[in-house]
Amino acid sequence: GAGVSQSPRYKVAKRGQDVALRCDxxxxxxxxxxxxxxxxxxxxxxxxxxxEAQLDKSGLPSDRFFAERxxxxxxxxxxxxxxxxxxxxxxxxxxxxxxxxxxxxxxxxFFGSGTQLSVL
Amino acid sequence: xxxxTQLGSHVSVSEGALVLLxxxxxxxxxxxxxxxxxxxxxxxxxxxKYTTGATLVKGINGFEAEFKKSETSFHLTxxxxxxxxxxxxxxxxxxxxxDMRFGAGTRLTVKP
Numbered sequence: 001g002a003g004v005s006q007s008p009r010y011k012v013a014k015r016g017q018d019v020a021l022r023c024d025x026x027x028x029x030x031x032x033x034x035x036x037x038x039x040x041x042x043x044x045x046x047x048x049x050x051x052e053a054q055l056d057k058s059g060l061p062s063d064r065f066f067a068e069r070x071x072x073x074x075x076x077x078x079x080x081x082x083x084x085x086x087x088x089x090x091x092x093x094x095x096x097x098x099x100x101x102x103x104x105x106x107x108x109x110f111f112g113s114g115t116q117l118s119v120l
Numbered sequence: 121x122x123x124x125t126q127l128g129s130h131v132s133v134s135e136g137a138l139v140l141l142x143x144x145x146x147x148x149x150x151x152x153x154x155x156x157x158x159x160x161x162x163x164x165x166x167x168x169k170y171t172t173g174a175t176l177v178k179g180i181n182g183f184e185a186e187f188k189k190s191e192t193s194f195h196l197t198x199x200x201x202x203x204x205x206x207x208x209x210x211x212x213x214x215x216x217x218x219d220m221r222f223g224a225g226t227r228l229t230v231k232p
Contacts (some may be wrong), residue, residue: 003165027160033220042126042210042222043164091163109220111156111163 002026004112006092012118021077021115025094029110033089034067034077037114044093049075068090083120089114121145121212126223134231139183141226142155143211150227153194154212154220155185164210170194180206206230 005024013019025032032051035043036059045059051072060067064082069075079086093111127142141221145151152171156164168179173188183206195212208227214220 035222040129040225042124042212045219045221048219084215093164108166108169110167112162113161 004092004094004110006090006112006115008115009113010118012120015066015084015119016081017119018080018084019080019082019101021090021117023075023077023094023112025075025092026095026110027073029094029096031076031091031095031097031109032069033109034075035093036061037091039088046077046090054079059099070095071117079117082117084119087117089116122151122215122219123219124211124213124221124223126209126211126226128226129224130227130229132229132231133201135203136200139196139201139205139228141196141209141211141228143185143194143196143223144192145213147193147209147213147215149215152214153185153187154214155179155183155194155196156210156212156222157181158208158210158225160207167196167209182187201228203230203232 007022033048033100038042047067048056049069052069064076064080091114093109095109123146125144154169155167157167158164164186167183168177170187172178178184183198185194187194208225210225211219
């Protein structure tokens, strides 16, 4: 597609419910990132994929958070037993850039519009 | 570890006035620096970035930023604010591993 697509755009969940958030990156993009943006805050890093490999998950706040990218394209962020503090906008971003290689001037991170999760 | 501090969560300017949004970074390796803009209910849009070379970087919509290593700063400026510039602005730092960390953001208000 033309850009990074995220679905659903809005998700309301009851506390304790499991949710799955989808990210369709730009075709051919190697790198994929998930960020959590709480109200009034900047995006906070959650996890990073290079193709299907999850190279960094240091930002996942608890073991209730799980992300996968099994075929190296679409990614899903799953949150189990949601809590009110999970309410935030979840942003996905993709890039052609490959870690360890000089960041070329024409490479950048493309962001989706995010999924706004509200846990009641 | 890398981090970014944005000074001032809210900045208000009059239309036509200078815009100055402050950003200081911390990085143990040569940083890549970015400014993103976020309009309501939209994703982050890259304004400009510094990777290597010229320290004064020009971006879209008339914005520019200067990388000052001695001050560990990357402040964003625009000579004349326009009403359409009202948005949230995020400074970010990254490294060669594309590990990007964002500041808390600065909300810019433009008064007519």
